[in-house]
Amino acid sequence: xxxxxxxxxxxxxxxxxxxxxxxxxxxxxxxxxxxxxxxxxxxxxxxxxxxxxxxxxxxxxxxxxxxxxxxxxxxxxxxxxxxxxxxxxxxxxxxxxxxxxxxxxxxxxxxxx
Amino acid sequence: xxxxxxxxxxxxxxxxxxxxxxxxxxxxxxxxxxxxxxxxxxxxxxxxxxxxxxxxxxxxxxxxxxxxxxxxxxxxxxxxxxxxxxxxxxxxxxxxxxxxxxxxxxxxxxxx
Numbered sequence: 001x002x003x004x005x006x007x008x009x010x011x012x013x014x015x016x017x018x019x020x021x022x023x024x025x026x027x028x029x030x031x032x033x034x035x036x037x038x039x040x041x042x043x044x045x046x047x048x049x050x051x052x053x054x055x056x057x058x059x060x061x062x063x064x065x066x067x068x069x070x071x072x073x074x075x076x077x078x079x080x081x082x083x084x085x086x087x088x089x090x091x092x093x094x095x096x097x098x099x100x101x102x103x104x105x106x107x108x109x110x111x112x113x
Numbered sequence: 114x115x116x117x118x119x120x121x122x123x124x125x126x127x128x129x130x131x132x133x134x135x136x137x138x139x140x141x142x143x144x145x146x147x148x149x150x151x152x153x154x155x156x157x158x159x160x161x162x163x164x165x166x167x168x169x170x171x172x173x174x175x176x177x178x179x180x181x182x183x184x185x186x187x188x189x190x191x192x193x194x195x196x197x198x199x200x201x202x203x204x205x206x207x208x209x210x211x212x213x214x215x216x217x218x219x220x221x222x223x224x225x
Contacts, residue, residue, distance in 0.1 A: 001171075032212035043204065043216040044156070051212075089156065095212045098168045100146045100161040 002027040004092050006104025013080055014112050021075045021107045023090035030092040033066060033073045034101070038087045048075070051095075077109075085111045115139045117217035119205050125223045131193040134220045136205030137186055145188045146206040146214055147173075147180055156204070162188065163210065195224045 003026040013019045025033075034049035050057045050064045050073065057064050061080075066073040077084055087108050091101040118137040126132055138145050147159040160180035161169040170180060177196070182188045192199055202221050206214040 103156040
C-alpha cells in the first residue's frame, strides 16, 4: 500500500516569513494529493489539493507543488499569520482505487509573533 | 453549509462495553471513510465505503471492530468489546470518487 512521509514534524517561523512542508509518497499510481489543516480540537479541513496532471497550484497565500518523478510534493505558505498556526497533514491516494487517503504524520506549524 | 455529522461528540465507557459511533455523510457523497487519530499513530484509515459497499477495512481490528452503511445517510462504527487502547478520536469523512474527503467533527472516545 501507499506510504507517505512528511517533514518536518515541527516548524517554527516568524510571522510574515514563509513556511514549507514536504511530503514524499511511495506508490507511483497515486494521483491525488490534498493538504489538510487541523486546529487544536477541531476536524482536519481541506485547504488545497493537486492532481497528478499539474505541477503547481496556488490559492492566495498557499501553494502546492508536485514532482511526480521524485514522488514528492510540498506545501508553501507565504506571509504567514498567527492564524496559520495549526497541524498540517499531507495525504495521497489513487482516485477510483480501493484504498482511501493515506496521511503523513503531520507538521505542527508555529507562527512566532 | 453541508457538513458531515458525527454522534456522539464525546463518549466515556468502561472496558468491555460496546461502543457505537454514527456518521451522516454529506448528501450526495458516495464515499465514506472512518479514520482513527492518536498522537502516536496519526490518522489511520479503518474503513472505506464506496456506494455503501466496503472497499477497504484492512486497517481495522476485525475481532472487535465492525463498520457498516445500512443506508446512504448513515455509517456506523462499532467496537465490541472496547479496550483502553481504543481511546482516540474517531473521524468520519465523506466525498466523491474524485478524491476529496470532508471530515466530521469526530467522536472523542475514552475507554477506562
